[in-house]
Amino acid sequence: MTIAVDFDGTIVDHKYPDIGKEKPFAIDTLKQLAAEGNKLILWTSRDGDLLQEAVDYCHKRGLDFYGINSNRPVGSLFEGRSLSTSVKVVADVYIDDKNLGGLPDWGTIYEMVNGFRMERRHKKQHKSFWKRLFGK
Ligand SMILES: [Mg+2]
Structure with a gap:
């Protein structure tokens, strides 16, 4: 499954633009969900340096995201938004x-x-049971 997760107030206590204390078990839970095959997308209003700080904060704790404010994987071509794609x-x-x-x-x-x-x-x-039964 694709799971979009907010940062401020969700992974950490809300101290924006600072980074609050981690919510208990937030990072471990997200790592577990990623290990189980879910795609995690960081979904935050942070951008620029403040976004990078959040990404680094998670990375230092062993949590990396499939996508960052985007359905496109990190590092992929056209990862960022363009005017022709929905935000x-x-x-x-x-x-x-x-x-x-x-x-x-x-x-x-x-x-x-x-x-x-x-x-x-x-x-x-x-x-799929009904599909099997009726061939549809
Ligand atoms: Mg929030």
């Missing part, structure tokens, strides 16, 4: 401290993401 990052799940209902703790986030993934897998299998 919206497309993801299966968005993790943001401004979620309706607020940000759950990271243990709960992990369970919710995996629950959602299992649900989708189950739906896919269910669909």
Whole structure:
């Protein structure tokens, strides 16, 4: 799954433009989700040096993102935005401290993401059963 994750207030306490204290288990949870095959996209309003500080902060802790404010992989050709592409990052799940209902703790986030993934897998299998039955 593609998971878009906010930085300030989500991975770290909100101290923008400074970097707050890490939210308990945020980085470890994200590393685990990446290790399980999810594509993590850093989804933040930071840009320029402030964005680089956030990327470096995560990198120093062993967390690297598939994409940064973009669905295109880091280091790929045309990684950045252009006028012909939408600025919206497309993801299966968005993790943001401004979620309706607020940000759950990271243990709960992990369970919710995996629950959602299992649900989708189950739906896919269910669909393929009918496809098999009717050949569609
Ligand atoms: Mg935020």
